[in-house]
Amino acid sequence: MVPPVGSAAIKSGSSDAKAWLLLLPALAFLAVFFLVPLGQVVFFSVMDPGFTLKHYTSFLSDSFYWRVLWGTFQTAGIVTIFALLMSYPLAYMIVRMGGHFATVMLLIIAMSFWTSFLVRTFAWMVILGNNGPLRAILEAFGWSPAPQLLFTRFSSTLAMVHLLIPFMVLALYSVMKKIDMNFVRAARSLGATPFQAFHRVFLPLSAPGIVNGCTLVFIMCLGFYVTPVLLGSPREQMIAGLIGTQIEEFLEFGEASATSVILLLVTLAIFAIYNRFVGLDKLWG
């Protein structure tokens, strides 16, 4: 089929051009405040002061950096798994119960969504602190002295799970609410127990939500800065924290830029994999 070339096609072409004008403000903004700084980062990463790849070679040849990168992946993986385990039942309940329960739960999730990461991270500092309520409770139950909670990998992982649950819940919810409950009923009428109907029908149909939520949370975790820095162990930095240290403490702009580019490439690689198997346009439900 050859598309007809005529006045209609030409007309829609010119209105396409006009539609592009609508994107101009956003594109200009992105160019000035995103592409230019990003270009600068890439530029810094290969200059010292002349062109060099030594920032990359030193990163790739130093096992310390590999450990940080691997640790970041591990933390992101653990956070993603726990966020999924806690969010899935919640999203499922919201979809199945509906009504007031769903409204209230979605409101609570939206409220934590709108509360800044920094505020919630400070809240965890209070809760987990040496004189905080959690240690007091543990000691009241006889675990004395209670273990150090703050500034450990445990505390930063716990807080990140909490911070990212809203993203996971909403990613799951947006897919689950489109699943026709007649599928579950049909499975039940065909002889499936409630568990089988969930496991064989609802769970596979909610898989896109699981993939979306996990991709989203994993990628956000990879670049997470404030929470690991404020709550985590200084000896087990994540990669964003490392970039901060490279700049703030060592003024190593070249190395920091190279690390940033590597983080960016890793993130883009995950997006590419997601796009290859799912399609980026489906990421937000």
Added chain:
Amino acid sequence: MTALDSRANSAARGMLAGENGTMTKAYLEIRDLVKSYDGWQKAVRGISLDIQKGEFVSFLGPSGSGKTTTLMMVAGFEKPTAGSIRLGGREIAPVPPHQRNIGMVFQNYALFPHMTAAENVGFPLRMRKRPAAEIAKRARDALAMVGLADFAGRQPRELSGGQQQRVALARALVFEPDVLLLDEPLGALDKNLREHMQVEIKRIHRELGITTIYVTHDQTEAMTMSDRIAVFSQGAVEQFAPPLDVYLRPATRFVGGFVGDSNFLDVTRGTDGGLTAAGLGALDLPAPEGDRFHGLIRPEAIGVWRGGEAGEHCIVSFTVEALVNYGDSVLLIGGGHGLSLRARIPFVQATDIHEGNTLQLAWRRRDMHLIPA
């Protein structure tokens, strides 16, 4: 097709045994069934129905009449507020849906989108832990029964609406359920396909002899397919009878108005004990108990009176106010004598009739059915 054949044979034997007199005991017994969602308003208000083994029963009614709620209670997706449902003598109200052995076809088919047609049809057998070879064979046979042997590997989205409908039917039948429930299964199909599927569903019902409940708001579907029709209105069954009885002898004014097109005349018992209709005078009809009636006369029972001996005919003078041409027939809308009437005349007899004409219409007295008011 051995599994399905043997089922068909045993069902046929069941029917034969039934003809010898064992069909009196109902197979599916619904007794005083009540459903209330809020404990105050009742969606279903005490329904009782006895359905025989192998019977094809339609639940006919407008939306919100309780027909789907009743079906959902039979399927086990809604819990009755009161009353009982017995299947083959066993109370099933407390039995969860997956243990009821009832096949159901949903309005939008509800084919699992992540499984092929064959996997969908095999699903109930997998749930019953049948061996893989048996599942494959029976799924193939069931797809062949609905004429989709070559479509086993297709995903639901690669099938047309009618094909999805057939897969849903095969899936609901493959595990040899005791009862088949169909919830407005043809609503999403276009008219030609709908008629084709009606024939198909009836053929399968005949072959398998399976007890079937068919929910519809389409009176034509109910009329053409059913052994008996239960007409629902506002949570109650107004009439449960064979299609022709429902059509010719509706039990209530609602049934008369809902099934088919209708004219209702106010009929009262005069001081002399005979029946008279407003605008018509004495009716000369055998009168059942009661003083006030709705006299139902179907538009197609009314013809143009071309003169002659009145005999058993009621004759009225009629002015045509509107004329609707259906091609094969013409609907005349108008009135006279203070009556307003609709008459449906075969097209060939109506070529000389135009809006504004005054003519004589007539019907046989015994074609009027009296419904106590």
